[in-house]
Amino acid sequence: MRGALLPPQVTAITSTRAGSLAIFIVRRILWMVPILFFVILITFTLMHLAPGSPWDKAGSRQLSDTVVNNLNIRYGLNKPVPQQFLLYITSVVHFDFGLSYQYQGKTVSGLLLESWPYTATIGVLAFLLIIPVGVGLGVLAALRQNTRVDYITMGFATVAASFPNFVIGALMVVAFSVLAYKGTGGNFFLPAA
Numbered sequence: 198m199r200g201a202l203l204p205p206q207v208t209a210i211t212s213t214r215a216g217s218l219a220i221f222i223v224r225r226i227l228w229m230v231p232i233l234f235f236v237i238l239i240t241f242t243l244m245h246l247a248p249g250s251p252w253d254k255a256g257s258r259q260l261s262d263t264v265v266n267n268l269n270i271r272y273g274l275n276k277p278v279p280q281q282f283l284l285y286i287t288s289v290v291h292f293d294f295g296l297s298y299q300y301q302g303k304t305v306s307g308l309l310l311e312s313w314p315y316t317a318t319i320g321v322l323a324f325l326l327i328i329p330v331g332v333g334l335g336v337l338a339a340l341r342q343n344t345r346v347d348y349i350t351m352g353f354a355t356v357a358a359s360f361p362n363f364v365i366g367a368l369m370v371v372a373f374s375v376l377a378y379k380g381t382g383g384n385f386f387l388p389a390a
Contacts, residue, residue, distance in 0.1 A: 237289065241282055250274070 251274075252265045260268075269275045272295075273284050288294065294305035331354075338350040 237286065238282070241285060245278060 250265070250269075252260050252268050266275075273281055276284070292306050294309075297303045297305050297308055300308060334350045334354060338347045338354075341347050
Protein backbone atom coordinates (compact mmCIF):
# COMPACT_ATOMS: atom_id res chain seq x y z
CA MET A 198 0.00 0.00 0.00
CA ARG A 199 1.83 3.02 -1.32
CA GLY A 200 1.75 6.17 0.80
CA ALA A 201 0.23 4.51 3.89
CA LEU A 202 2.62 6.32 6.25
CA LEU A 203 2.15 9.72 4.63
CA PRO A 204 -0.26 12.38 6.01
CA PRO A 205 -3.71 12.34 4.34
CA GLN A 206 -3.07 15.67 2.53
CA VAL A 207 0.09 14.32 0.87
CA THR A 208 -1.62 11.04 0.02
CA ALA A 209 -4.49 12.98 -1.60
CA ILE A 210 -2.02 14.98 -3.71
CA THR A 211 -0.02 11.96 -4.83
CA SER A 212 -3.13 9.98 -5.77
CA THR A 213 -3.80 12.25 -8.77
CA ARG A 214 -1.80 12.37 -11.98
CA ALA A 215 -0.91 16.03 -11.52
CA GLY A 216 0.21 15.38 -7.94
CA SER A 217 2.35 12.43 -8.98
CA LEU A 218 3.92 14.54 -11.72
CA ALA A 219 4.58 17.39 -9.28
CA ILE A 220 6.23 15.00 -6.80
CA PHE A 221 8.32 13.54 -9.62
CA ILE A 222 9.48 17.01 -10.76
CA VAL A 223 10.30 18.13 -7.20
CA ARG A 224 12.23 14.91 -6.60
CA ARG A 225 14.25 15.45 -9.81
CA ILE A 226 15.02 19.05 -8.88
CA LEU A 227 16.16 18.01 -5.41
CA TRP A 228 18.45 15.36 -6.93
CA MET A 229 20.23 18.16 -8.82
CA VAL A 230 21.79 19.41 -5.56
CA PRO A 231 23.94 16.32 -4.79
CA ILE A 232 24.71 15.83 -8.48
CA LEU A 233 25.99 19.41 -8.80
CA PHE A 234 27.97 18.99 -5.59
CA PHE A 235 29.73 15.88 -6.87
CA VAL A 236 30.40 17.45 -10.28
CA ILE A 237 32.01 20.42 -8.52
CA LEU A 238 33.98 18.07 -6.23
CA ILE A 239 35.26 15.96 -9.13
CA THR A 240 36.20 19.04 -11.18
CA PHE A 241 37.95 20.64 -8.19
CA THR A 242 39.85 17.41 -7.45
CA LEU A 243 40.94 16.96 -11.06
CA MET A 244 42.16 20.55 -11.25
CA HIS A 245 44.30 19.98 -8.15
CA LEU A 246 45.64 16.67 -9.47
CA ALA A 247 46.72 18.25 -12.76
CA PRO A 248 50.43 19.06 -12.88
CA GLY A 249 51.54 22.66 -12.54
CA SER A 250 49.67 25.71 -11.33
CA PRO A 251 47.63 28.47 -12.95
CA TRP A 252 50.70 30.72 -12.81
CA ASP A 253 53.26 28.47 -14.55
CA LYS A 254 53.45 30.58 -17.70
CA ALA A 255 51.63 33.83 -18.27
CA GLY A 256 51.93 34.36 -22.00
CA SER A 257 55.53 33.85 -23.01
CA ARG A 258 57.24 34.82 -19.74
CA GLN A 259 57.70 33.02 -16.43
CA LEU A 260 56.39 34.84 -13.35
CA SER A 261 58.76 35.46 -10.45
CA ASP A 262 58.35 33.54 -7.20
CA THR A 263 57.23 36.71 -5.39
CA VAL A 264 54.45 37.35 -7.92
CA VAL A 265 53.33 33.70 -7.80
CA ASN A 266 53.27 33.81 -3.98
CA ASN A 267 51.21 37.03 -4.02
CA LEU A 268 48.76 35.54 -6.53
CA ASN A 269 48.41 32.39 -4.41
CA ILE A 270 47.64 34.52 -1.34
CA ARG A 271 45.16 36.71 -3.26
CA TYR A 272 43.19 33.76 -4.65
CA GLY A 273 43.48 31.57 -1.51
CA LEU A 274 45.69 28.93 -3.13
CA ASN A 275 48.07 29.05 -0.15
CA LYS A 276 45.38 27.54 2.13
CA PRO A 277 44.82 23.80 2.70
CA VAL A 278 42.85 22.04 -0.05
CA PRO A 279 39.70 21.39 2.06
CA GLN A 280 39.57 25.08 2.98
CA GLN A 281 40.04 26.03 -0.68
CA PHE A 282 37.10 23.76 -1.58
CA LEU A 283 34.86 25.36 1.06
CA LEU A 284 35.79 28.83 -0.19
CA TYR A 285 35.02 27.72 -3.73
CA ILE A 286 31.62 26.26 -2.76
CA THR A 287 30.77 29.47 -0.86
CA SER A 288 31.69 31.56 -3.88
CA VAL A 289 29.65 29.37 -6.23
CA VAL A 290 26.59 29.57 -3.97
CA HIS A 291 26.89 33.38 -3.98
CA PHE A 292 27.50 33.45 -7.78
CA ASP A 293 30.90 35.04 -7.19
CA PHE A 294 33.17 33.54 -9.84
CA GLY A 295 35.91 36.16 -9.47
CA LEU A 296 37.63 38.28 -12.06
CA SER A 297 38.05 37.21 -15.65
CA TYR A 298 41.58 36.40 -16.72
CA GLN A 299 40.85 37.18 -20.35
CA TYR A 300 38.82 40.39 -19.99
CA GLN A 301 40.69 42.66 -17.60
CA GLY A 302 38.58 44.48 -15.03
CA LYS A 303 35.43 42.42 -15.64
CA THR A 304 33.91 39.80 -13.37
CA VAL A 305 32.90 36.39 -14.66
CA SER A 306 29.39 36.92 -13.23
CA GLY A 307 29.12 40.20 -15.15
CA LEU A 308 30.21 38.52 -18.37
CA LEU A 309 27.62 35.78 -17.82
CA LEU A 310 24.91 38.38 -17.26
CA GLU A 311 25.94 40.24 -20.43
CA SER A 312 25.65 37.08 -22.54
CA TRP A 313 22.44 35.81 -20.90
CA PRO A 314 19.99 37.43 -23.40
CA TYR A 315 21.81 35.84 -26.36
CA THR A 316 21.90 32.42 -24.68
CA ALA A 317 18.20 32.66 -23.79
CA THR A 318 17.32 33.66 -27.37
CA ILE A 319 19.21 30.70 -28.80
CA GLY A 320 17.62 28.37 -26.24
CA VAL A 321 14.09 29.56 -27.01
CA LEU A 322 14.66 29.32 -30.77
CA ALA A 323 16.09 25.81 -30.38
CA PHE A 324 13.10 24.83 -28.27
CA LEU A 325 10.68 26.24 -30.86
CA LEU A 326 12.47 24.24 -33.56
CA ILE A 327 12.95 20.99 -31.66
CA ILE A 328 9.41 20.58 -30.31
CA PRO A 329 7.57 20.54 -33.66
CA VAL A 330 10.26 18.40 -35.29
CA GLY A 331 10.41 15.95 -32.36
CA VAL A 332 6.65 15.65 -31.96
CA GLY A 333 6.19 15.38 -35.72
CA LEU A 334 8.74 12.61 -36.03
CA GLY A 335 7.25 10.83 -33.01
CA VAL A 336 3.75 10.97 -34.49
CA LEU A 337 5.08 9.81 -37.84
CA ALA A 338 6.86 6.86 -36.22
CA ALA A 339 3.74 5.97 -34.20
CA LEU A 340 1.45 6.08 -37.23
CA ARG A 341 3.79 3.94 -39.35
CA GLN A 342 4.84 1.51 -36.65
CA ASN A 343 7.27 -1.28 -37.68
CA THR A 344 7.72 0.12 -41.17
CA ARG A 345 10.77 1.59 -42.88
CA VAL A 346 9.57 5.09 -41.90
CA ASP A 347 9.47 4.06 -38.23
CA TYR A 348 12.96 2.58 -38.33
CA ILE A 349 14.46 5.59 -40.15
CA THR A 350 12.77 8.04 -37.78
CA MET A 351 13.83 6.16 -34.65
CA GLY A 352 17.34 5.67 -36.03
CA PHE A 353 17.63 9.40 -36.72
CA ALA A 354 16.35 10.22 -33.22
CA THR A 355 18.79 7.77 -31.61
CA VAL A 356 21.77 9.10 -33.56
CA ALA A 357 20.79 12.73 -32.87
CA ALA A 358 20.38 12.06 -29.14
CA SER A 359 23.71 10.19 -29.00
CA PHE A 360 25.86 12.95 -30.50
CA PRO A 361 27.49 15.23 -27.91
CA ASN A 362 26.35 18.85 -28.06
CA PHE A 363 29.86 20.18 -28.68
CA VAL A 364 30.19 18.01 -31.81
CA ILE A 365 26.85 19.18 -33.15
CA GLY A 366 27.83 22.77 -32.31
CA ALA A 367 31.10 22.49 -34.23
CA LEU A 368 29.30 20.96 -37.22
CA MET A 369 26.72 23.77 -37.15
CA VAL A 370 29.48 26.40 -37.06
CA VAL A 371 31.06 24.82 -40.13
CA ALA A 372 27.74 24.43 -41.92
CA PHE A 373 26.34 27.88 -41.22
CA SER A 374 29.43 30.07 -41.18
CA VAL A 375 32.29 28.63 -43.20
CA LEU A 376 30.18 27.08 -45.96
CA ALA A 377 27.82 30.08 -46.06
CA TYR A 378 30.82 32.41 -46.30
CA LYS A 379 32.25 30.39 -49.20
CA GLY A 380 28.82 30.25 -50.84
CA THR A 381 28.66 34.04 -51.02
CA GLY A 382 32.02 34.27 -52.75
CA GLY A 383 33.74 35.53 -49.60
CA ASN A 384 31.31 38.37 -48.96
CA PHE A 385 28.28 37.95 -46.71
CA PHE A 386 26.72 41.20 -47.88
CA LEU A 387 26.66 40.50 -51.60
CA PRO A 388 24.88 37.57 -53.25
CA ALA A 389 27.08 34.99 -54.94
CA ALA A 390 27.73 35.79 -58.59
